[in-house]
Amino acid sequence: xxxxxxxxxxxxxxxxxxxxxxxxxxxxxxxxxxxxxxxxxxxxxxxxxxxxxxxxxxxxxxxxxxxxxxxxxxxxxxxxxxxxxxxxxxxxxxxxxxxxxxxxxxxxxxxxxxxxxxxxxxxxxxxxxxxxxxxxxxxxxxxxxxxxxxxxxxxxxxxxxxxxxxxxxxxxxxxxxxxxxxxxxxxxxxxxxxxxxxxxxxxxxxxxxxxxxxxxxxxxxxxxxxxxxxxxxxxxxxxxxxxxxxxxxxxxxxxxxxxxxxxxxxxxxxxxxxxxxxxxxxxxxxxxxxxxxxxxxxxxxxxx
Amino acid sequence: xxxxxxxxxxxxxxxxxxxxxxxxxxxxxxxxxxxxxxxxxxxxxxxxxxxxxxxxxxxxxxxxxxxxxxxxxxxxxxxxxxxxxxxxxxxxxxxxxxxxxxxxxxxxxxxxxxxxxxxxxxxxxxxxxxxxxxxxxxxxxxxxxxxxxxxxxxxxxxxxxxxxxxxxxxxxxxxxxxxxxxxxxxxxxxxxxxxxxxxxxxxxxxxxxxxxxxxxxxxxxxxxxxxxxxxxxxxxxxxxxxxxxxxxxxxxxxxxxxxxxxxxxxxxxxxxxxxxxxxxxxxxxxxxxxxxxxxx
Numbered sequence: 001x002x003x004x005x006x007x008x009x010x011x012x013x014x015x016x017x018x019x020x021x022x023x024x025x026x027x028x029x030x031x032x033x034x035x036x037x038x039x040x041x042x043x044x045x046x047x048x049x050x051x052x053x054x055x056x057x058x059x060x061x062x063x064x065x066x067x068x069x070x071x072x073x074x075x076x077x078x079x080x081x082x083x084x085x086x087x088x089x090x091x092x093x094x095x096x097x098x099x100x101x102x103x104x105x106x107x108x109x110x111x112x113x114x115x116x117x118x119x120x121x122x123x124x125x126x127x128x129x130x131x132x133x134x135x136x137x138x139x140x141x142x143x144x145x146x147x148x149x150x151x152x153x154x155x156x157x158x159x160x161x162x163x164x165x166x167x168x169x170x171x172x173x174x175x176x177x178x179x180x181x182x183x184x185x186x187x188x189x190x191x192x193x194x195x196x197x198x199x200x201x202x203x204x205x206x207x208x209x210x211x212x213x214x215x216x217x218x219x220x221x222x223x224x225x226x227x228x229x230x231x232x233x234x235x236x237x238x239x240x241x242x243x244x245x246x247x248x249x250x251x252x253x254x255x256x257x258x259x260x261x262x263x264x265x266x267x268x269x270x271x272x273x274x275x276x277x278x279x280x281x282x283x284x285x286x287x288x289x290x291x292x293x294x295x296x297x298x299x300x301x302x303x304x
Numbered sequence: 305x306x307x308x309x310x311x312x313x314x315x316x317x318x319x320x321x322x323x324x325x326x327x328x329x330x331x332x333x334x335x336x337x338x339x340x341x342x343x344x345x346x347x348x349x350x351x352x353x354x355x356x357x358x359x360x361x362x363x364x365x366x367x368x369x370x371x372x373x374x375x376x377x378x379x380x381x382x383x384x385x386x387x388x389x390x391x392x393x394x395x396x397x398x399x400x401x402x403x404x405x406x407x408x409x410x411x412x413x414x415x416x417x418x419x420x421x422x423x424x425x426x427x428x429x430x431x432x433x434x435x436x437x438x439x440x441x442x443x444x445x446x447x448x449x450x451x452x453x454x455x456x457x458x459x460x461x462x463x464x465x466x467x468x469x470x471x472x473x474x475x476x477x478x479x480x481x482x483x484x485x486x487x488x489x490x491x492x493x494x495x496x497x498x499x500x501x502x503x504x505x506x507x508x509x510x511x512x513x514x515x516x517x518x519x520x521x522x523x524x525x526x527x528x529x530x531x532x533x534x535x536x537x538x539x540x541x542x543x544x545x546x547x548x549x550x551x552x553x554x555x556x557x558x559x560x561x562x563x564x565x566x567x568x569x570x571x572x573x574x575x576x577x578x579x580x581x582x583x584x585x586x587x588x589x590x591x592x593x594x595x596x597x598x599x600x
Binding site for chain 2: 109
């Protein structure tokens with residue numbers, strides 16, 4: 001059995017002549033996974049294949065070690081899903097619907113009602129649980145949608161654009177909830193085109209563009225640049241000269257130096273150069289980049 | 305402005321380690337939800353008025369008939385019931401079933417699609433067929449109850465009045481009950497399948513109900529028109545009378561006259577109506593499977 005939470009092998013899907021996913025190869029570990037990409041990048045198509053709603057045109061996927069095409073029921077027994085659009089019946093109360101969602105996952109009726117109550121409390125809808133879903137605000141609906149996705153304690157939950165339509169405070173609270181899911185032992189796949197949301201909640205990122213994988217790796221590995229920045233009080237040119245003598249490549253901008261490469265650890269090189277020149281340090285740190293920078297730097301510029 | 309988004313309280317999260325009922329649990333949950341939805345249970349009060357009104361319409365005459373028969377029997381023990389038997393009552397409950405499925409079938413299928421609830425089903429241990437059986441099963445169960453229970457009340461009520469005694473009368477009239485059961489299948493499929501078919505493709509509940517009622521009540525008019533036309537094959541046009549196929553089977557089962565039913569008037573035997581209902585039922589299931597496979 002594969003240890004990967006999700007894997008894809010030469011996965012492709014086309015809607016008629018339109019290719020949505022193009023020979024994807026993926027291996028994603030358990031944890032909080034961000035699936036990022038512009039609208040139309042293939043995120044929702046990938047999620048629908050993982051759910052077994054769509055069948056791959058070519059290739060195969062595995063979710064928690066099982067191919068949905070081979071054993072749909074097993075895969076669906078272990079997952080939850082919060083779709084991008086609404087999924088709530090207007091004429092039911094939150095408590096009734098979330099309990100029903102648990103029953104649909106095989107949780108016996110009595111336990112379902114108890115779990116619905118607990119989960120609605122956890123997502124901040126305790127007071128509103130007996131209100132009809134049709135009367136809910138956008139923020140409350142998003143919370144109820146998250147509640148139905150996790151009420152049956154799935155091993156993995158797919159969240160498709162979970163912060164869509166939320167105001168800033170609602171967005172922060174939703175991201176906080178998503179961040180906590182990992183602590184509950186639930187693997188999370190968050191699909192979003194809002195890259196800061198992914199940076200805030202995930203520890204692994206799959207970047208899609210035009211149906212292809214642009215990047216796939218740990219978030220820290222993607223955002224670390226290996227570049228060190230230091231700002232000195234005075235004498236930046238002396239420090240720069242010393243660093244160059246040590247074999248480092250350095251850019252200068254006023255009293256700020258950027259070590260873009262170094263034969264040894266750039267932090268140690270900076271320390272030695274400062275000591276050798278007797279220069280006072282104001283600031284030292286690694287320069288990190290954002291997912292947005294990476295995406296804009298690597299995505300084709302044709303607007304796909 | 306009041307913040308309606310609520311406040312998050314961290315009360316922890318408890319993993320669920322209890323029993324999981326799997327696919328069968330999912331289908332049972334769907335059946336229960338279907339029954340609640342059709343009767344407006346745990347819904348707003350206005351959702352209850354129509355279905356419960358139909359319950360009264362289906363049962364009240366049976367209660368009145370049996371009650372009056374009791375009253376009459378006390379001073380005229382040998383008098384025939386003036387209200388007719390099961391065949392006549394089936395005409396009434398047939399209309400109730402039409403009115404019921406006109407509302408229930410769209411309410412069972414359309415909100416799930418239009419409100420996006422199908423995506424919840426797609427992340428539960430079930431297939432598109434499980435969903436279809438869950439919804440069709442709920443509709444069939446309730447329509448059957450509308451049909452069977454008032455007839456059962458009459459069956460037991462009239463048996464209680466029989467001079468031979470309740471038990472003997474129940475056994476003697478058992479063939480009536482079997483006829484009711486057989487006719488029930490024809491009515492439930494014959495009237496339920498077209499409602500499900502329309503609801504599978506319609507986008508709104510109201511228009512779906514309206515289209516269904518129009519199809520059922522207007523189709524005999526077209527069938528009658530085909531009966532009077534005189535061109536090769538025009539007699540097959542009489543088969544579009546959705547309303548009358550179950551009635552043909554009822555008349556046949558209870559040895560009643562077919563009267564002026566168009567398909568009988570042009571020479572079609574009752575088995576043609578049985579075949580028609582079976583084909584509409586099978587076709588509906590096939591088209592539902594095609595439709596729902598795209599989303600589940």
